[in-house]
Amino acid sequence: MPTAQSETAENQALSVIGRPIPRVDGPLKVSGTATYTSDHNFPGMLYAVPVPSTIAKGTIAALDTSAAEKMPGVRAVFHRENIGRFFRVPPNDDFSIVIDENRPPFEDDTIRYYGQYVALTVADTLEQAQAAADAVKVTYDEETPDVRTKLTQEQEPKVGSQRGDATAAFNTAPIKVDQTYVTPAETHNPIELHATVAVWDGTRFTLYETTQSIKNHQLAVSAMLGVPPENVRIVSRFLGSGFGGKLWPWTHDVLTAAAARALNRPVKLVVDRKMMFQTVGHRPLTQQRIRLGATTNGKLVSTQHDSLNHSSILDDYDEGCAEATPHLYRCPNLRVTSGVVHLNVGTPTSMRGPGAVPGLFALESAMDELAVKLNIDPVELRLRNDTEIDEALNLPFTSRHLKECLTVGAEKFDWHQRTPAVGSMKKDGLIVGWGMAAATWIANRLDCEATIELKADGSVRVACGTQDIGTGTYTMLAQMVGEALGIDPDKIQVVLGDSALPTGPLSGGSMATASLVPAVLEAAKKASEKVQFAATAAGPFSGQSVANLIFSNGRIHRKDQSPSDGVPYEQVLQAAKVSSVSGSGSSKGDFTDALGITKPKLSSHSFGTQFVEVTWQPEIARLRVSRTLTVIDGGRIINPRTGRNQIEGAVVMGVGMALFEHTIYDDQHHGAPINSNLADYVVSTHADAPAMDVVFLDYPDTHLNAFGARGIGEIGLAGVAPAIASAVYHATGVRVRELPIRIEDLLG
Amino acid sequence: MQTFEFTRPSDVTSAATAAASAKTAQQGAEIRFIAGGTTLIDLMKLNVEQPHMLIDLNRLPLGDVETLPEGGLKIGAMVRNSDLAHHPAVLRYYPVLSQALLSGASAQLRNKATTSGNLLQRTRCMYFRDTTMPCNKREPGSGCGAINGANRMMAILGTSEHCIATNPSDMNVALTALEATIHIQNAQDTRSVPINEFYLLPGHTPQRETVLEPGDLITHVTLPAPAAGAKSLYLKLRDRASYEFALASAAVIVTVENNRINYARVALGGVGTKPWRSQEAEQALAGVTPSEDRFRAAAEAALQGARPQSQNGFKIELTKRCLTHALKLATQTA
Structure with missing residues (x-):
């Protein structure tokens, strides 16, 4: 019989939320046994290497693959005329399928950015495929590309948030700051390169992918391949980070899948570091004019944030620089606008903190300039402009x-x-x-489903179709389930990174952790209720009413008992001759609000x-x-x-x-x-x-x-x-x- | 990347003989020696170098550092950069060399890279390393991509209208200030070349970077005995704190007697098409009383011939500050 003191200590020890436990996947990672996408190898696997365009604007005049095709080990050289058909992702405005680069690879012979894939070689070894890619001769009708770094507005700016009369208030403000801030194009450089390993079984694809969103990847890639989603399984067990660059599919994904289908062999494609700068997104150049009007004691009376960012020729990627501006400070008059300038660059994409990160460079730099102008301490200036309510949404x-x-x-x-x-x-x-x-x-939160299985061998398995991009999702889930069930996180097996699992959130927008909580709690509740029910069938609680039983600290006990007087759940399941019980939870997200x-x-x-x-x-x-x-x-x-x-x-x-x-x-x-x-x-x-x-x-x-x-x-x-x-x-x-x-x- | 023959000779003469049939020992050589491989393998992957044959030097007995009886140091061609940087004689008598080595690359690369390999380190010019771009060094007559392109990192001293590529090495800058001698053996004989004559200016032939001819194998480098009472140091300026090529660097060796500089050797890095010995600066320092003004005057002299490009004009002022500060630090401790 434990003393009251040790009982308390036990309870505290079981509270795992807020505990700085080491990453549960740490040993796998430091021992090199975590299987990253490009670590997947299959018998008969071939290697694919894309041929990137060496111009940013123009058309392909001729594509000569004859030399490449004759090279040792070469199985195929794909291009527009022999790759088969790709489709576009259905346009939508409900965030149901997302892709930033809308044009599928090889759709036409027009080149719109440097490095755009024009062909794909597939060979027995990576070296052979690379040599063949180097031997594909492409001639272009080149035009002068537009890659300028001084942006000028193409069309009427899109007005975002707006309140009061920002222009009038600015004009009459006693203190003004009016400056333009520029952030350059930045390229995501996770250590892990983008990669796809595609396996085709005659009907279905299994795609081992570097993706921050297995579910969206399944929907988008199946749409582009023109096959039902259930015929595409996406696996992404571990990611060497992504920083947003791996949120949505890029052109190499469907190329690899199509090559595997055409050759009926597994195919691996790893995007090399140089191509990472060309074909898998970047944070676009932003140019932002900030106008702040303030009183002499530093109260903001007008905020205007007008931003432009570059995008690719075919896509309208809006960085959303003013994401944070409308709600950060109290200000009665505000207007934010954005515009996109289409250049001969690859399609931009989210990079860690899209919008807010470059946007806050501009806004907070302007606030600093305002503080200097007013001779007010910059901390004090922010305190004076703090707000109790979000004035944009009221x-x-x-x-x-x-x-x-x-x-x-x-x-x-x-x-x-x-x-x-x-x-x-x-x-x-x-x-x-x-x-x-x-x-x-x-x-915010995204939609989430999760399943928890309590097993008679004393282990727990939690499964969710999300992925860990290196931020610690495996560990978070072990802690959440541990907290919900009162079980040591060491005993909890976390299974992620497979689209066959219950649909989980994408790893983006800092939403994965928050999204998991309601679904995990519901799943834990349902799974523990099943143990309670099993307890009524056999063992010490046999014949008791379920309503009298409770599941806590991993044990079943009567409501009038302490958990330590109860029976561990695995013993309950063993007594009931049950292998395992499971519960599922699901929750709707609120990201659509944002x-x-x-x-x-x-x-x-x-x-x-x-x-x-x-x-x-x-x-x-x-x-x-x-x-x-x-x-x-x-x-x-x-x-x-x-x-x-x-x-x-x-x-x-x-x-x-x-x-x-x-x-x-x-x-x-x-x-x-x-x-x-x-x-x-x-x-x-x-x-x-x-x-x-x-x-x-x-x-x-x-x-x-x-x-x-x-x-x-x-x-x-x-x-x-x-x-x-x-x-x-x-x-x-x-x-x-x-x-x-x-x-x-x-x-x- | 194309297939190549790989040989591993056991003595210097057979290595030199095996390379003698090449048409050139310069850019595009069809036979290449390989030591640490930290430059060559990169360039082969990029198709910038496509040798038919690699001669591996790693089994040759060129890995020793010896103190010479008359003073001075003999450094074998295959001595790894990290071993050289931590060698007691280098730390004690040639700290500028140790500092330069340790400011370059990363620990992993320094463990692989060798003395002779570093001497022959190729430029990091982005246009040289990309075969789809023009580059007179890689493909004579194709033009210089850097002159009207991204030239922030490029050279401001020793450039020509055909090439502005920077010699990226830190070690070479220290060796230049130390007046190292490079010892070369070929199938017939041996010869030695002062480091300042070893490198060629790009002129009309940027593809020729050194005096090496086919079959020439660098066997070792010698350093003269250090000047009595000399203080030396290497100062490297770059954007980030580590693992980046220099925007500007300075290797300085000085002796001060009776409050006058009676010996000064100055070399600059990150700014020249070759490791840049500045005799102008040395002359400006000779016999003067150390002072910030004198150091600045020496730096002005060193940069007098500088020709900036569209994006690297700042290197002139940066290099002046670098050299001035290096001289200040060296004489403070003197």
């Missing part, structure tokens, strides 16, 4: 603690020590600059602040980010260890966004993204990672789900770049409005 927030993010951050960073004059702070012989910015990101498809009842967002210290050595023009503090109001944190990892990773990415990352489209050389490798496309290294501190306010947002959990994959990147730009101004006196901030901007 709705209360589910849970908003931006004010606390500001005050906690300022205190922890020692912000009161900051002297506002440019270059006025020094440390160890270096000039120090301190900057900050606020951040926000959506907090898309404007449905009407929200509350405004649901995460918030945060970034505080940054840079060091500046003018004598050698060396700028480094030395210290950051991130405060996150992101709901209840399920796992502070993986949570902190998300935020720190985002901050390191933000250092790259602020100082390094920039895809260069060479207008003198066929519009090629010319720095298409990891030496010339500069990302942060470990040595660039500052000393990072992360604070989670940990207020549960119970409007979103019972655990109060939101997603935190993106909020950590929002605000980093403007905070760095603010710190750079404080250190150097140079206001950089076009990212990345480079040495030449600061040389003076």
Whole structure:
């Protein structure tokens, strides 16, 4: 009989939400036994290599595959005339099937971006397929591509959120900021390259994919192949991250599937690093004019945010730069607009924090400029403009603690020590600059189904057709199920990454974690009820009323008993001679609110602040980010260890966004993204990672789900770049409005 | 990537003999020596180099670092960059070389890369490495993609209208300041070439980068004995903190006696089409009392002939600051 004390300790130990447990998939990953997409190999498998166009605009005049076809090991060279038919994904406005690059591969002979696939070689080995791809001779009628970096409006801008009369209020405002900010095209560079391994059994496809959304992938790829969805199974067990680049299918997916079908052999295609810069999306160039009007004591009276971003010739990818602008601050007059400029570039796509991340660089940089103009502390300026309600929707927030993010951050960073004059702070012989910015990101859920199976051998299996892109979904699920059933997460087997499983959410928009909670709780409840029912059939509770029994801490007991006096569920199942019981849960999401498809009842967002210290050595023009503090109001944190990892990773990415990352489209050389490798496309290294501190306010947002959990994959990147730009101004006196901030901007 | 023959000779003479029948030892050589492979394998995958034969040097007895009886150091061609950087004699007498080596590449690459391989490291010019782009170095007469293209990283010293590609090595900059001698053996004889004569300016023939001829095998590099009381250091400036080629770098060696500089050697990296010895800077420093103004004057002298491109004009000022600061640090510790 346990003592009361140990009983309490046991109960606490069983509370697994909020516990910093190590990743449950960690041992697989560090031992090299996690099976990533390109690790899949099958007997008789062939290798496919695409032939990319070497122009960005024009038409294919001739395609000569004769030499390639005769090369050793070559099984086929596919192109428009022999690949068979692909279809387009049905246009829709309900988020039911999503794809960013709408044109299927090989649809016509027109080239619209550099690297567009024009042929596909398939051979016995990768080297043979690559050699054959190099031997395909393509001649083009080339036209001058448009890859300009100064955007001009093509058509009337689309008005997003609007309230009051922003123009009139701006004109009469005593204090004004009117500036244009630019963020460059950035390319997703997850370590894991995009890949497809396609297996065709004569009727059905099994596609091993690098995808952040197995369900959408199944729907989109089957639509493009013209086969029923049930004939396409998508498997994606582990991802070497995606950053949004793997949300939707790209042209290599259906090419690989079609090649496998045509040759009746498994086919593997890995998109190489250079092609990653061409054919699988990027964050588009944005150009954003911000106009802020304020009173002399720093109250915003007008906000205008007019943004343009580039897109590809055939697709209208709108980055949505003003995503955060309407609800971040109190401001009676506001107008945001967007426009798309079609260039000869590949189709852009979501990159971590699409819209808000480049948008907040502009808005928060303008707020910093306003603070300087007003001679008001930038933290104080944000506090003065905090809002209790979402003025865009005229709705209360589910849970908003931006004010606390500001005050906690300022205190922890020692912000009161900051002297506002440019270059006025020094440390160890270096000039120090301190900057900050606020951040926000959506907090929504997607539709979700999950099944939990309780087994007589004492194990638990939870299955959901979502995927873990490296953020920790396996671990989150183990913790959620552990919490719901009172069972140690070690005993819980999490099964993800297969479209044959109950439909789960995509891993995007920081929505996977929150989406899982209601379905998991319902499934757990139903599964445990089945154990209660089984208990009435045999064993110590035989013949008792189900209503008298309860399932807690993994045990069945009478309501008047403590759990420790009950019977472990596996014993109940064994007594009932049952192998396992299972329960399923499902929940509807609310992301359609954020898309404007449905009407929200509350405004649901995460918030945060970034505080940054840079060091500046003018004598050698060396700028480094030395210290950051991130405060996150992101709901209840399920796992502070993986949570902190998300935020720190985002901050390191933000250092790259602020100082390094920039895809260069060479207008003198066929519009090629010319720095298409990891030496010339500069990302942060470990040595660039500052000393990072992360604070989670940990207020549960119970409007979103019972655990109060939101997603935190993106909020950590929002605000980093403007905070760095603010710190750079404080250190150097140079206001950089076009990212990345480079040495030449600061040389003076 | 095409198929090639792979041989692994056991002595230097047979290695040199095996390479002698090549038409050139320069860009496009049909026979290539392979040491660490950190440049060559990359370029073969990119189809920039397509040798028919690779001669593997990894079994040759060229892996030692020896202190020479008259002072100075003999560094075998196959000494790995990481071994050289951590060698006690290098750390003690030639810190500029250790610092330069450790500022380059990554630990993994330095473990593979060799002394002779690093001497022959190829440019990182994006147009050189992409066979669909024009490049006079890779394909003479096709034009220079970088001149009217992305040239931020490109050279500002020693350029020609045909090529502005930067020599990317850090080690070579230190070796140039150290006045290293490169020892070459071919089937017939041996010869030695001062490092400053080893590299060629691009001129009209950017495809020719060194004085090497077919069958020439670098066996070792020698360094003269260090000047008494010399202080040396390597300062590298780049966008990020690690694992990136230099925007500008400086290797400096100075001795100061009676508050006057009586010996100065200066080489610049990241800015020249070859590792850039600046005798102009050395002359400006000779005999002067160390001061920030004098260092800046030396830097002005070093950059006098600089010819910037559309995107890399900032390198002139950056290099001046780099050299000025390097001299300041070297004389502070002197």
